[in-house]
Amino acid sequence: MKKTFVLKRTTEIKSNRKDDRHPISLTHEKNKDDDNLRIIPLGGCEEVGKNMTVFEYKKDILILDMGIQFPEEDMLGIDFVIPNIEYLKGKEKNIQGVVFSHGHLDHIGAANILLKKLGNPPIIGRPLTIEMIKHRQEDSSKGSSKALKTIYIKNIEDKMQFGPFNLSFFKIDHSILDAIGTIIETPVATVIHPGDWMIEHGPAGRSRVEYTNLAKLRKPTILMLESLGSTNSKKQVTESQMLDNLHSLISSAPGRTIIATFSSQLQRIGQILEYASKIGKKVALDGFSMKLNVEIAKKLGYIKPIKGTMIKIDKINDYPDNKVIIICTGSQGEEMSVLSRIVTKSHRFINLKKNDTVILSSSVIPGNEKVIQRLKDGIYRLCDNVYHSDIMAVHASGHSNRSDIQEIIKQINPTYFIPVYANHFMLKEAAKIAYKIGFSKDKVFVPDNGSIIQFNRSGAKILKEKAPADYVFVDGLGVGDIGEIVLRDRQILAKDGMFVIIVTVRKNSGKICNSPDIISRGFVYLRESKNLLAETRRKTTHIINSAASSGNAVNWSSVKNEIKNKIGDFLYIKTQRRPIVLPVIIEV
């Protein structure tokens, strides 16, 4: 496939026209009705995760992010969910590029699956983001990252042109390094998309990020705003507060300090390393993804290796306890993660002691509440000094709150406002914030996954037609092969198990050969259910013999149905459980 793109570096934004509606006279335009920018969020507008947005100007397409969503409770056995890209089928050659806002999995996690399906369009991102995409690609299939066409945003001031899309970028505070906001200028409108963002009110060692300059972009501007914080009225913990608390806990720790955080929290890891070096403590990292990410960050120069501070995890016992800091993964209670292994006493090097200090420098990802409660139970059993966000400000969130959303909208002052990257009710609450500060209803769009929002000279609207947005499940090697039927079976199996009845009958007479075989799992404890099984066999035999005794040819399919229903009902009466009943009749 042939792909043309031009990497242009300019230093300033070309226009700052004030007219909201008809910003540019396009002389090259043949068919004015065609002069549409269509924005299609393929994911990220009805859930947290699988963020992916398509920008389509005439025939050209630009994509932002390709994330995964972690499965909901009823998506049993599913590894993750990816955006549905049916809309892009047949348009692969029109894709000019894919911009990645930052390296979190809900923004890059589906890249290794989708890029290939889309013919490997060029990918654009900051160095850490691109390196993380490459690593995930290699993880899924060794050597495959060579197929990626990468365009690094080396400098945040870089400008690029992809067909009709003029791209520029801006700095964003978020819980991962190299997070960027993207500006997409098209002939009809300018899109401003901060990706995931927050306003850091107390940054440590750097100045506050302001967005007022974005108000000067060529109008009409469209602000697409991640709105996870739209129902959060709590005051944010600032980075400085958090670091002060971490420093005080680390410096006064009577034993070792174990800090669990997200493996992508490289800034915090760097800050702890610096502080450790300053007060003469040693730091060991543990957790596969954390070690990997720190390696990448070191290679990129984002984490400075401080001589004599970093030690290997198997060397922690060579130092006095109160000189040792361990930074590790597992704050979400993930099975087999470092913290889980510590709690279950199966970690090779860390045996938690009563006077160790454990700090969960992390938030609770929705859905993980109960698992994290159990994790805390386990840690508190082993250790007297446990700190987490409920007790002390030891974590600063990467997302904004309601007042920040209001502030950023005011600073950017866009023509249109489209809340995205959150649950539907959060988008609605973000929209309400916009209304409150003066936006009219026709300037705010709350999209669904698959919504097509069209901008042109005469204004903007959501089209009636929608892009397909059904779930695409990834389970093992299968992408999209698990559907409703398999999932529903898993749900029934999970609830009440299964019950297979195998009967061999004589082909000519239909008479039963020997007592039916029963296989059951997840239903009852078979050894203690002998009477139930015996009675089931009796009932099954009776059904078969009645059918066979008529003398006519037996309709085995209807006999199977009868077994299924009658044995199903019988088991329900006896146990109030409804396993999947599967009758098998074998004619010999």
Added chain:
Amino acid sequence: MKKTFVLKRTTEIKSNRKDDRHPISLTHEKNKDDDNLRIIPLGGCEEVGKNMTVFEYKKDILILDMGIQFPEEDMLGIDFVIPNIEYLKGKEKNIQGVVFSHGHLDHIGAANILLKKLGNPPIIGRPLTIEMIKHRQEDSSKGSSKALKTIYIKNIEDKMQFGPFNLSFFKIDHSILDAIGTIIETPVATVIHPGDWMIEHGPAGRSRVEYTNLAKLRKPTILMLESLGSTNSKKQVTESQMLDNLHSLISSAPGRTIIATFSSQLQRIGQILEYASKIGKKVALDGFSMKLNVEIAKKLGYIKPIKGTMIKIDKINDYPDNKVIIICTGSQGEEMSVLSRIVTKSHRFINLKKNDTVILSSSVIPGNEKVIQRLKDGIYRLCDNVYHSDIMAVHASGHSNRSDIQEIIKQINPTYFIPVYANHFMLKEAAKIAYKIGFSKDKVFVPDNGSIIQFNRSGAKILKEKAPADYVFVDGLGVGDIGEIVLRDRQILAKDGMFVIIVTVRKNSGKICNSPDIISRGFVYLRESKNLLAETRRKTTHIINSAASSGNAVNWSSVKNEIKNKIGDFLYIKTQRRPIVLPVIIEV
């Protein structure tokens, strides 16, 4: 079984000795070593739920609460978990009575199962609590509530004696009417147990509850304190604040007002009824448990029927929308609940309109976060005016926070402190609060389920031995029949499904009769996996034929193992999924 108990009504607590250690000289005592009070929490100390505590003085036993726990995520198909009562086996006739602190399911939910197993000892509680127990009993088996021996606490000042246990009670603020605290005086110590509690700092229409008088009880006193709030530093919403907000939303609602709350929130329901009558609106209740509870509360005189205010749910369309209030269940997103049916548009009478107002006057029960997010998504889609605790103070919690815990400990000033009725880490945090205000470590006990804390003249200690506290699962009609094995099978089935391979072979030759039958559910979509199935059949046939061709007698059990392993591995390589593989060989 013979049971003796004496119901005594006195008006004052007999003693207020100050001596902490040896309060009473017991002349009736034969063996002083026997003079022990043992407190055994059988549940409620490692989780939220299945609260049940045993008090054992010499041979006599008193029990507080018999609750259920809702299943954790990995307890697939389990309806609920109940306390393990193995410790009480053989001691049934010593049980003097069971006190119920209030009518929530985590305190009364296991009564219908456990009371019968324990020979129906007398049950003691306030009228609403006892009526709720009776109703649950009738639900489980019609007519069975007649077997209950009920002792009503008609007046909060009532005193009762059950063998060596002198009982008195005190008022408690909690999210259900008739919640009480219990005082259990025994010859060696006095236990104070508030049950579930809160300090209502802004009560509506009644005075604040104080606990300072409990400091005067005969020492040593033991405060057993529900500690769910020990990690909650947030300022509590007061009842007055909440009611003010509800009133303002109700009075200004442009359309109907739909308020979802817990069915046991009878006080709030009564308050809304009163307000509705005052401003001339009509109230319809919906939800089975809510209507039932309100009926009970009316019968007991707790909710006054206000003429002309209550209407039937099928009559809501007879009134102007802005005159209608609907109070209903389903705030936790329970399947088939009123609110879920409204959202899925399957409610018979309520068709949500854009200008209706929906208020979730409820908290999020841990574990329900994601389901409630989806519920909110659904409501926001249909309705423009949605209010919940993140947006406005429309709910007041029934549980305390950290500063309340500190305050109640100070007010009661007990000799010993035992935090209970919460996760382990919450108990530990409550203990830390006690240490902070001066308790020494030997006066604070953090129990597990099954811990035996012994009090006698020489002090107090946790015994090394423990009462059995393994999970007892209730699944349909089965109580305790589901164990690790069945649960593990359900987990595997839930994740990757099952795969049954049925082979018929000739008894004499071991030769295969026809192509193997395969039944699979929850693994792959079979219609799209024909190649996989064909290859599985080929591989299976090959394994059987190789075994049979040796000429020796075939060891079918080892052939089955071979099929299980080889086909299991084959399916994993092809799909990266591991269904339960069940080979069946039928000799004919």
